[in-house]
Amino acid sequence: MKTYTNTGSKDTRSGFGAGLTELGKTNENVVALCADLIGSLKMDDFKANHPERFFQVGIAEANMIGLAAGMTIGGKIPFTGTFANFSTGRVYDQIRQSVAYSDKNVKICASHAGLTLGEDGATHQILEDIGLMKMLPGMTVINPCDYNQTKAATIAIAKHHGPVYLRFGRPKVANFTPENQTFEIGKALHLVDGTDVTIVATGHLVWEALEAAKALNEKGISAEVINIHTIKPLDDEAIIKSVSKTGCIVTAEEHNFLGGLGESVARVLATSKPTPQEFVATKDTFGESGTPEQLMEKYGLNSQAIIKAVETVIKRK
Amino acid sequence: MPNTQHLKDLTTQVRRDILRMVHKVNSGHPGGSLGCAEFFVTLYQSIMDRKDGFDMDGIGEDLFFLSNGHISPVYYSVLARSGYFPVEELNTFRLINTRLQGHPTTHENLPGIRIASGSLGQGMSVALGAAQTKKLNNDSHLIYSLHGDGELQEGQNWEAIMYAAGNNVDNIIATIDLNGQQIDGSTDDVLPMGSVKDKFEAFGWTVVEINEGNDIDAILKGMAEAKSKTGQGKPVCVLLKTVMGNGVDFMMHTHAWHGKAPNDEQLAIGLAQNPETLGDY
Numbered sequence: 253m254k255t256y257t258n259t260g261s262k263d264t265r266s267g268f269g270a271g272l273t274e275l276g277k278t279n280e281n282v283v284a285l286c287a288d289l290i291g292s293l294k295m296d297d298f299k300a301n302h303p304e305r306f307f308q309v310g311i312a313e314a315n316m317i318g319l320a321a322g323m324t325i326g327g328k329i330p331f332t333g334t335f336a337n338f339s340t341g342r343v344y345d346q347i348r349q350s351v352a353y354s355d356k357n358v359k360i361c362a363s364h365a366g367l368t369l370g371e372d373g374a375t376h377q378i379l380e381d382i383g384l385m386k387m388l389p390g391m392t393v394i395n396p397c398d399y400n401q402t403k404a405a406t407i408a409i410a411k412h413h414g415p416v417y418l419r420f421g422r423p424k425v426a427n428f429t430p431e432n433q434t435f436e437i438g439k440a441l442h443l444v445d446g447t448d449v450t451i452v453a454t455g456h457l458v459w460e461a462l463e464a465a466k467a468l469n470e471k472g473i474s475a476e477v478i479n480i481h482t483i484k485p486l487d488d489e490a491i492i493k494s495v496s497k498t499g500c501i502v503t504a505e506e507h508n509f510l511g512g513l514g515e516s517v518a519r520v521l522a523t524s525k526p527t528p529q530e531f532v533a534t535k536d537t538f539g540e541s542g543t544p545e546q547l548m549e550k551y552g553l554n555s556q557a558i559i560k561a562v563e564t565v566i567k568r569k
Numbered sequence: 570m571p572n573t574q575h576l577k578d579l580t581t582q583v584r585r586d587i588l589r590m591v592h593k594v595n596s597g598h599p600g601g602s603l604g605c606a607e608f609f610v611t612l613y614q615s616i617m618d619r620k621d622g623f624d625m626d627g628i629g630e631d632l633f634f635l636s637n638g639h640i641s642p643v644y645y646s647v648l649a650r651s652g653y654f655p656v657e658e659l660n661t662f663r664l665i666n667t668r669l670q671g672h673p674t675t676h677e678n679l680p681g682i683r684i685a686s687g688s689l690g691q692g693m694s695v696a697l698g699a700a701q702t703k704k705l706n707n708d709s710h711l712i713y714s715l716h717g718d719g720e721l722q723e724g725q726n727w728e729a730i731m732y733a734a735g736n737n738v739d740n741i742i743a744t745i746d747l748n749g750q751q752i753d754g755s756t757d758d759v760l761p762m763g764s765v766k767d768k769f770e771a772f773g774w775t776v777v778e779i780n781e782g783n784d785i786d787a788i789l790k791g792m793a794e795a796k797s798k799t800g801q802g803k804p805v806c807v808l809l810k811t812v813m814g815n816g817v818d819f820m821m822h823t824h825a826w827h828g829k830a831p832n833d834e835q836l837a838i839g840l841a842q843n844p845e846t847l848g849d850y
Contacts, residue, residue: 312728315694322698354685
């Protein structure tokens with residue numbers, strides 16, 4: 253089976269920062285706004301290089317979203333930066349009316365998504381953001397898997413006209429996708445060929461899925477691994493094609509199983525190709541304090557959890 | 570003083586449009602719409618420097634944002650009568666498949682609208698963003714916006730008001746419709762706000778008061794004064810004292826007509842008080 257190498261763990265938020273730095277040089281219409289989290293979002297470079305295009309809004313996320321919507325009028329492409337919780341739940345109505353319904357070209361860039369921000373605990377660990385954002389008509393939802401892909405996604409969304417939710421995280425995770433890759437919104441990436449089960453994963457769970465596939469291979473189970481970096485629009489075709497071969501599927505995400513990738517996949521399969529599915533996701537719960545590793549273990553979001561789900565779903569074929 | 574007869578005639582016609590629009594669909598918000606008729610007419614006909622036609626980016630012209638979107642009848646009437654779309658389209662207000670949704674939206678590509686509004690308290694931020702883009706584009710034109718007084722109870726306004734002064738956004742004139750009424754009663758009864766003037770000044774804004782907000786000459790004078798105060802490092806706020814329901818006697822000075830349409834008889838009385846000037850749609 254095809255294997256992947258971690259070229260050195262890095263945080264996906266730094267991938268965002270690097271992408272934004274690149275955009276600063278290449279696209280003069282890109283502007284950035286931040287709600288008092290410049291360091292956490294890795295927006296320091298953009299701010300230093302383009303102070304006239306950088307807007308510190310203070311701890312006022314609702315105003316930040318509205319400002320960004322207004323800045324599009326006249327041709328700017330605003331990138332807002334704060335934690336995922338404050339990027340979505342806190343400002344849902346502002347995004348709904350001033351950005352999504354108004355079809356504004358705003359890029360909502362959200363760090364510290366999911367459990368892996370760790371010790372800060374549940375107030376900061378949003379597990380509902382994918383659901384909140386994918387429900388908004390016209391919103392594109394992207395959750396890249398590593399540093400390189402987050403950088404590429406950041407650059408790619410500037411070229412896409414329309415509102416985008418870009419979700420990434422805090423911890424250092426395996427960096428294994430190609431440097432300077434081209435990022436195609438809505439196009440699933442086929443990572444490993446397999447015949448017994450399909451594993452579709454998004455974000456931090458993609459590396460865990462690869463680890464799981466390796467271990468499963470040693471047990472004689474051939475797993476196909478697909479990286480779904482774009483949850484909306486979903487690459488229905490890639491999913492249907494894969495399960496047509498494997499006959500069962502496991503979805504894996506750092507998100508609640510209500511409203512996440514798994515539900516989007518289930519909708520596609522229910523209407524096009526009913527297939528046994530298991531969900532690796534949090535089960536309608538809040539998070540808590542702990543190290544990222546402890547939390548992913550406790551809430552069943554690591555490679556072991558994926559292996560278990562695969563063993564269950566194969567029996568249901 | 571310029572001859573304002575045309576503006577007065579147009580205002581009367583706009584009042585008729587408002588009454589007929591909400592009457593036809595037995596819904597909509599006539600009170601606040603009537604109270605701001607003079608302001609909208611004056612803004613679009615005399616105050617703003619507008620290009621012909623409409624494009625979303627609006628580079629090289631003044632822009633207007635309506636934050637209290639429920640007063641869409643006056644907005645639609647004045648946009649139509651300022652040439653953005655045919656006045657006959659006012660006939661479709663709130664009907665299925667219309668571009669004239671209950672609250673304004675960009676979603677139906679109605680010329681003249683640059684942001685959806687309806688959920689209150691968001692327009693100040695949007696207007697400020699547009700103002701900052703004007704500066705980035707070296708476009709010396711101004712941003713105008715309108716907000717309800719009750720709407721100031723939404724906290725996002727105060728985030729925006731603080732931001733504007735802190736960032737010297739001095740190319741905006743944000744007008745507050747001080748009619749003292751909201752759905753549940755007078756603003757003083759619902760949530761006393763104290764002095765709006767003191768609050769804006771404390772937040773670092775320049776405040777201009779127009780005490781006769783239903784008088785076209787007073788609006789022209791006050792808005793000219795407001796314009797003269799832009800470009801001086803501080804955002805500018807206009808406190809426009811209006812009478813809700815202005816021009817239709819039984820709708821005046823009460824919140825009762827905030828979101829209620831007149832019946833046939835009431836419509837006839839209202840129209841009789843505002844004889845046709847430029848032609849009904």
